Amino acid sequence: MSLPVLYSFRRCPYAMRARLGILLSGQKISLREIVLKHKPEAMLTASPKGTVPVLILQDGAVIEQSIEIMCWALMKSDPHNLLLNDMPQQQEVAQALIHCNDNQFKPWLDRYKYADRHPEHSEQYYRQQGEIFIDQLDSLLSKNPQLLGHKPCIADYAIYPFIRQFASVDRTWFDNSGYLNVQRWLKAHIESDNFKAIMNKYPTWLESGRSFEFG
Known part of the structure; x- marks a missing residue:
């Protein structure tokens, strides 16, 4: 089964928080690193706003806001109770x-x-x-x-x-x-x-044509 696809830019703080939420939840996604000056058409088609992060789920649903991506991941699995459930x-x-x-x-x-x-x-x-x-x-x-x-x-x-x-x-x-x-x-x-885990460097998706499993 294919993984959700995350378009990300390594140094963007919004993308950092999204990757942190995914990592800490233990969810797996397919990471596509981009360069903001050369945004992939596939990303812009899914999210015309043109900013990262963008998460595309297996059913085609798109989550465009970083805090919503964090919550999506943590609502699936929150082993550290980051969402402060019951508080x-x-x-x-x-x-x-x-x-x-x-x-x-x-x-x-x-x-x-x-x-x-x-x-x-x-x-x-x-x-x-x-x-x-x-x-x-x-x-x-x-x-x-x-x-x-x-x-x-x-x-x-x-x-x-x-x-x-x-x-x-x-x-x-x-x-x-x-x-x-x-x-x-x-x-x-x-x-x-x-933090070191979310800041690993990956070849950009447009240059390599590769996605990388993350999480």
Whole structure:
């Protein structure tokens, strides 16, 4: 039986979170690595929005949003209880954090990363707007090693790829900032076996014509 097909781009934080959800669920998919400048026609036919990740299921159904791909995988199998089943209050907090990351922090992150494209404000200004969310995370992480407790949940895995991107804009600044709890948390995740597994390099699908089993 054929596997679901995931179109992915290795360095995209949205694609990273999708791959994390799939890996941690133990699901198997057929990975097609793409280059954003040369998007495959098959991907664009399935998902005209033209962004990754895109998951095509065996029945032809298409899942276009990274958080929905995470939930699809984890609802099939969630051995680490990342969805916080039977913990409705924590589920609400996790959902709120992910929503804040995606809808408030990410736009500031984009402006911070590409400040030269947004000359209406300075890079420092955009960073300071992003710091509002970083400070919120640092406060949570002052109480527990992970965002909502001692073990990571869907919020940790859905958010840290974006914090990694924020940190990389000016690594010297980030390393010398006062966000020690976020630094510790991020370092632990990016040095983990899970992160190394999702960041393996694969030949692009257009160049090789090959898909790779993942998960």
